[in-house]
Amino acid sequence: MFAALPEEIHELGRAFEAAGHELALVGGPVRDAVLGRSSADLDFTTSARPEQTEAILRSWNRGGGLWDMGREFGTLGAARGDLRVEVTTYRTESYDPTSRKPQVVYGDTLAGDLSRRDFTVNAMAVRLPSLELVDPFDGLADLAAQVLRTPVAPEQSFDDDPLRMMRAVRFVSQLGFAIEEGTAEAIRALADRLAIVSAERIREELVKLLLGAHPRAGLTGMVELGLAPQVLPELPALQLEIDEHHHHKDVYEHSLTVLDQAIALESAPGSGGPCERPDLVLRLAALLHDIGKPATRRFEAGGVVTFRHHDVVGAKMTAKRMKALAFDRDTTKQVARLVELHLRFHGYADSAWTDSAVRRYVTDAGPLLQHLHRLTRADVTTRNKRKARGLARAYDELEARIDELAQQEEIGRIRPDLDGNEIMEILGLAPGREVGEAYRHLLELRMEHGPLGRERAEAELKAWWEAR
The missing domain is CATH 3.30.460.10 (Beta Polymerase, domain 2)
Structure with missing residues (x-):
């Protein structure tokens, strides 16, 4: 060979x-x-x-x-x-x-x-x-047995370079191998030593793990071997929470299942499609989408557990953790935004939205719309097949409405019917705060009513200006 x-x-x-x-x-x-x-x-x-x-x-x-x-x-x-x-x-x-x-x-x-x-x-x-x-x-024998074992005593190996402990779970994800028990015990004993390794090196191993063929196995290994508190402490914290929508599993298991389902929704490699496999932004968002739940858990009357605003809290926690792991700003921003938006669809499932609400959904998602589609679908892990089918039908309907509106108007990049220069010319304004206010007013009208046309937009602008 x-x-x-x-x-x-x-x-x-x-x-x-x-x-x-x-x-x-x-x-x-x-x-x-x-x-x-x-x-x-x-x-x-x-x-x-x-x-x-x-x-x-x-x-x-x-x-x-x-x-x-x-x-x-x-x-x-x-x-x-x-x-x-x-x-x-x-x-x-x-x-x-x-x-x-x-x-x-x-x-x-x-x-x-x-x-x-x-x-x-x-x-x-x-x-x-x-x-x-x-x-x-x-090594040939260990390859055949699909086992990860250190060449020298694992305590010496991990003491020499603690990052090797992260490499172990990374190879679990990439190769599907198991960690030999003595090696696993050494990781448990020395996991805290990972603290001396730079955030950049840890992030690199975490990314490789997430992009591997078996990321769930790698992440489970991180938690079970005590590495997660040093890398992603929000993940094991989810084991303590019961998800109010999925009483049969805790939020930790739910999050790993959402990750699996999001991966299944990725586009084939080389297809040129959205969210092409492997998609780091989608996988991170799926893993982290519920990390705000521990901080927002509340016990209500009748034994009901709620996690109100965990989407907003989780987005802030996501940005903070990714910054600590030295992720680039653009990736951090995208993942945090998806976490913030991941619950938005549930209002549609309860009652159909107006065209205005659909426009806002698309505008808020922006270039992440296809990621949000996949994350939202992946977030359904209920064992109630009837409920699951109902949610799937509702999202099919929403996507169909988005496509329908896209054919009628530029829903993917909504702008007011008048730009800033036209606003200044019509109202006789110089650049400044008032131009921005006028622009936002016309954008709100565009969201609510769809394209107005120049004549109506100009009339609405003048009416708004006179009413000030």
């Missing part, structure tokens, strides 16, 4: 060998090749020091790109045509108890380098150019 590597890779192996250095393909690409999967990453490890690696790469890539942002950690990258490789000097690394950054020390042997890898399934290498498989920790 490794003989099928591009000829340029075999050439690279011969170049390192000719210079008196070892080179081996390592980690994920080896694992994926054994599993019959393709890997976009080609990661190598070498006995050469960075300055020696650089000289070989510059000769090999024939003037192609070379980058050394990872030189501090012994890593250099190069490109030759469409082929990109990263080569890292044999190394060991560990964390100072008070530091968020790994300390790197170069090593001398391939076996020593492999021993510092996170899991045995990633601690296999293929020497180049000989194509000899090196598997000192029985």
Whole structure:
């Protein structure tokens, strides 16, 4: 299987060998090749020091790109045509108890380098150019058993790099593997040590987990192993709450089910459709949509439990948590907005909306309308089949009305019939607060009545101005 590597890779192996250095393909690409999967990453490890690696790469890539942002950690990258490789000097690394950054020390042997890898399934290498498989920790056996186990004692491995504990649950999501019990016990014991790892590195692992094939299993692992309080404390907090709409399950289980159902509603990869799989914004919104419930739980007369305004509270909590995890502003804004809007449809299910209400629904969702459609449908987890069918019919009707109005008017981007310049010209105003007030008045009329036409809009504007 490794003989099928591009000829340029075999050439690279011969170049390192000719210079008196070892080179081996390592980690994920080896694992994926054994599993019959393709890997976009080609990661190598070498006995050469960075300055020696650089000289070989510059000769090999024939003037192609070379980058050394990872030189501090012994890593250099190069490109030759469409082929990109990263080569890292044999190394060991560990964390100072008070530091968020790994300390790197170069090593001398391939076996020593492999021993510092996170899991045995990633601690296999293929020497180049000989194509000899090196598997000192029985990674092949663990691959066959679909088990995650550390090459060295798990306590040592996780103490050296606490982020490996998050990688464990990330691989549960991506590969569908189970965590070996001794490894799981070490995570439970050392979960608090994750606090020294930077938010950016934790976020990267969380995103990979959420985009994996089995995110529910990964998230469940986070909670059961005690990692969630360090990463997403709002998630285990949901286990304490009973959902007033779904008495048969707590909000935690409900949220995971909504995530599963939202994923099922994603568009096929490569389809070009909305919410193409995997969709991070949709998955985050599905997971977090009810995190405001613990803060808003109230016990009413007759034993009724309510969570009033948990949508608004949850949106604020979502933004705060995502900011703490160093998510970008745009993703944070989108997810928080979906959380805020996720209950809006329930008013429609009780009684059909006016055209004005439908316009507001579309306008408030904006470019997130397709995400909101999917989140709302996914949020139905009742076991009452009759109720579920009724909600589905109601949402079918709402989507049909949105489509109908879209054919009649530009419902997706509603604007007043007059723009700011026209308002100033008609009323003889200079730019200022009053122009904004007039604009908002006309927008409100447009929402309520649909397109007015220029003549009626001008008359309404003048009437509003005179009444002030």
